[in-house]
Amino acid sequence: MDEDFFQRVYELVRLIPRGRVSTYGAIASYLGSNRSARVVGWAMNASFSKDEYVPAHRIVNRKGLLSGKQHFGTAGLMAQLLKNEGVEVKDDRVLDFKACFWDPNKELQANGSV
DNA sequence: ATTCTGACAGCAA
DNA sequence: TTTGCTGCCAGAA
Numbered sequence: 001m002d003e004d005f006f007q008r009v010y011e012l013v014r015l016i017p018r019g020r021v022s023t024y025g026a027i028a029s030y031l032g033s034n035r036s037a038r039v040v041g042w043a044m045n046a047s048f049s050k051d052e053y054v055p056a057h058r059i060v061n062r063k064g065l066l067s068g069k070q071h072f073g074t075a076g077l078m079a080q081l082l083k084n085e086g087v088e089v090k091d092d093r094v095l096d097f098k099a100c101f102w103d104p105n106k107e108l109q110a111n112g113s114v
Numbered sequence: 115a116t117t118c119t120g121a122c123a124g125c126a127a
Numbered sequence: 128t129t130t131g132c133t134g135c136c137a138g139a140a
Contacts, residue, residue: 005137024122028136034123035135041121042137061122063129068121078121 005031009043010050012104016058019086020102021094023062030104045071057081064097 008031016022024037033039040059047054048071057078061067069078069092079089088095 025124028122033136036137037122037135038120039122039136039138042119044121046138056121059121062124066121071121 005039006043006046009040010047010052010054013044013047013054013056013059014052015104015108016055016102019100021058021060021064021082021087021097021100022102022104023060025062026101026103026105027059030108041068044068055081058085058102060094060097064094066092066094 009027012027012030013022024040025034027040028034028037031040044054044056044059045068047056056068057066057072059068066078066082066089069075072078072081079092082089082094087100094100
C-alpha cells in the first residue's frame, strides 16, 4: 500500500457499519501507530477536503466524547448524524459507548464471529 | 531546516 | 466519574 496514511484512515472509517462508532486509538492501532491517534483526528479534518465521503461523525475519542463535533461546521450536527443512525447521544457523549464501539482490530479480524 | 499546532491516549490525583 | 500533564505522529508556516 503506497497510499498515504490519511487514505488508510478514510478507508477504514468508511468500513464502520451504520449505528456504530470507533475511536482514534483503535484506528491508529489498526494502522500500526497506536500512539498516533492524534494524526487520525488530523486525517479526519482533512477528510472534508476529500471528494469521497468519510463518516467522520462515527469517530469519537475513547471517552465516547464527540470531540470533533465542533469541526462539522455546526455543533450538534455530529450528534444528530449519530442519532440518525441509531446511536444514542447525550451531552456530546455516546450512550452505551462500549456497546456501539466498533473495533477494527476485532471486527475485521473476527469477521462475524460473535 | 526548525517550531507549533492538533477532532488523542494513558496515567495519576 | 472527571481533570491535568506528558508523549506520539504528521502537516503547515
